[in-house]
Amino acid sequence: MATWKIDTAHSEIEFKVKHLMITNVTGHFATYDATVTAGNDDFSDAKISFEADVNSISTKNAQRDEHLKSPDFFDAANHPKITFTSTGVEKKDADTFVLNGDLTIRGVTKPVALNVEYSGITIDPYGQTKAGFELTGKINRKDFGLSWSATTEAGGLVVSDDVRLIAAVQIIKQA
Structure with a gap:
């Protein structure tokens, strides 16, 4: 069984949500950690644990980021971490x-399925064994208690319920 750690310098954990139902706002988490254990070279038996620091959220807008950390959304003061634990x-x-697991946001845990594209394994110039993956999925934010909502004067939603998850991940095999 090999243990791998996420290479945060070469990974991105992002989400996209429709704003005013016409454009996407992209956000990311700057602070996160993940561990993968696998016995098979193709990772078909992988066990994954992941956590992101809610206070590291960034949408390139300080006012919006503070709102996302507030009780209207993630409630970072009471729920500082988002976690994922694989189930298969x-x-x-x-x-x-397809990576199945339990996602916990704001103290609510729900099963999710993420699509995974495996990019392969290589040895970097420093002799480290690395593997790459692209993960995508979709959740309904209201399933996790992120229920803040507002409507425009015309009756349209300000923020959609569906949130797309996108992760480009590089992991490093541990000695």
Whole structure:
């Protein structure tokens, strides 16, 4: 069984949500950690644990970021971490998987399925073994208690309920 740690210098954890139902706002977490354990070279038996620091959220707008940290959304003071723990991996083909797991946001845990594209393994110039993945998925923010809502004068939603999750992840095999 090999243990891998996320390479935060070469990974991105992002989300996208529709604003006014016409454009996407992209946000990311700057502080996070993940550990992967796997016995199989193709990661088909991987066990993954992940956590992100809610206070590291950034949407490139300080006022919006503070609102996201407030009780209207993530309630960072009471729920400072978002966590994911895998419950299983379904191999679709050599490079495509579905990663199932429990996502906890704001103290609410729900099962989620993430699509995973495996980019392969390589040795970097420093002799470290690294593997790469692209993960995508979608959640309904209201399922996790992020229920703040507002409507425009015309009756349209300010923020959609659906949130797309996107992660470009590089992991490093531990000695």
